[in-house]
Amino acid sequence: MGTLFLIRHAQASFGAADYDVLSDTGHEQSRALGRALARQGVRPEALFTGAQRRHRETLEGILDGMGAPPRAAQVHPGLNEFDFKALLDARFRGGTPPDNLHGDRKTHFRTLRDTVLAWQRDEVPNPPETWAEFTARIEDARRAMARDGGDVLAISSGGAIGQMLAAALGAPPEQQIRLQLQMKNCAVNRFVHSPRSFYLHGFNETPHIDASNTNAFLTYS
Known part of the structure; x- marks a missing residue:
């Protein structure tokens, strides 16, 4: 059995012309998380990312x-975010x-919450990808990361x-x-896995955050 450490990217640049760039806080968060994982003795055998710059x-x-x-790292498209801007544009086309939807x-x-729920019900016309396509690529990524049964950081x-x-x-x-x-920036989600099993073992963990840095490091977008 191995452990998959599935980590949300650090804080990106919400409201900026290019969201797909870490903020200064995001760079600090990622390094702090690395130090925390090292203290925990995490030594991944394999690395995976999505194709986005923030990953x-x-x-x-x-x-x-x-x-x-x-x-x-192995780049897997199943770890990419859905195109939330294109999805919102599809919902409101016409x-x-x-007001100030992206700011x-x-x-x-x-x-976004209401739009995703509509997307799941196939009520958004001509989305950038269907809900079924989205879930299928996530499952493909999960299978790829669990294939060898070792410790993986993604x-x-x-x-x-x-x-x-x-x-x-x-x-x-x-x-x-x-x-x-609910997912925090740089949050760690742990799964115990093998080629035939996959179990949630930890949710939304932030081992790099404590009382001394909560105000600086606890972010959601």
């Missing part, structure tokens, strides 16, 4: 914090989206992680977005 930058920071040399956090995430995004958690728990689709919206 790669988070892994680089974690390895730096662990005092480990840079290593190439209509009027809420105000509360408005954005409330609208960087992904909240939506993909939420779906892998929901699937592992046998939860209905609507739980995916509820799990996603």
Whole structure:
């Protein structure tokens, strides 16, 4: 049996022209998490990331914090986030989206929740990918990471992680977005796995956060 450490990327750049870049806080979070994982004795045999820049930058920071040399990760599209901007655009195509949809956090995430629930019911016309396509690629990533049964460290995004958690728990689709919206930046989710089994062992852990740095490091977007 091995352990999959499935980590949400560090804080990206919400509201900026390019979201897919870690903020200064995000770089600090990733290095701090690396130091915490090193203290726990985590030594992954394999590394996986999605294809997004924030995934790669988070892994680089974690390895730096662990005092480990840079290593190439296997890039798997199943660990990519769904295209939330394109999904929101598809929902409101021909209509009027809420004011400041991509700038105000509360408005954005409330609208995203309702849009994902509609997407799951196939009520969003011409989405960037169907819900069935999204869940299938997440499952493909899970199988790839569990194939050899060793310890794996992977960087992904909240939506993909939420779906892998929901699937592992046998939860209905609507739980995916509820799990996603709880996911902290740089949170660690642990699964015990082998080629024939896959169990949730830890949820939304932040071993790099304590009372001295909560205000700086506890972020959700």
